[in-house]
Amino acid sequence: MVRSSRDLSYLAIAVNKVLAELEDAAVRLAVVDVPSPALKILDFESVYTFTQSLRMKLRKEGVTALFLLDKEMHDDRSLSSMQEIFDGLIEIERQRVGDRIERKIGVIYMDRTYFESGYKTLEISREGIRVVSEGAS
Incomplete structure (x- = not known):
């Protein structure tokens, strides 16, 4: 984990x-949780340029990176522009069902590969996170 000013x-x-x-x-x-918090305190152009530069640097170094964006924190235009930087988009939805929080994951798009469309349920436990097929018990 890297923290900075x-x-x-x-x-x-x-x-x-x-x-x-x-x-x-x-x-x-690398898991990069910079864009959303940075967009709250800095201008869009600076964050966009930094994120694009960081993505290219990580790619050049052979690092697979997952950049986190909280879609509820940003307008559609900013989200769309930020998403253009990346090779793919994976969405995790959270929904309250009774007294539980249900999470589903779906691949929205992914360059240069085949992916299965549709959302799958995420189970989170002490053992970790598991993707569950809809027909599984």
């Missing part, structure tokens, strides 16, 4: 340090 240039420096330390790592995966 609100300045995107400091975050870029922190990411560069992490990438330098990953040189021998077998698994190269």
Whole structure:
């Protein structure tokens, strides 16, 4: 986990340090929870440019990245523009059903690969997260 000040240039420096330390790592995966919080405090153009640059840097270094966007925090135009940066879009829906929260996951689009359309249920437990087919018990 990398934490940085609100300045995107400091975050870029922190990411560069992490990438330098990953040189021998077998698994190269990043979860980036920057765009939504950054869009609350910074202008759209700065966040868009930073996110696009970070995505390209991670790709160049062979890191698979999952960028998180909270669609309820942004207008449709901003969401659409941000989504153009990425190779795919996976949506997780949350819905209250009685006294439980149900989560469903669906692949909206994914470049250069086949994917199954439709939403699947997510089960979250102490053992982890599991995708459940609709016919499974």
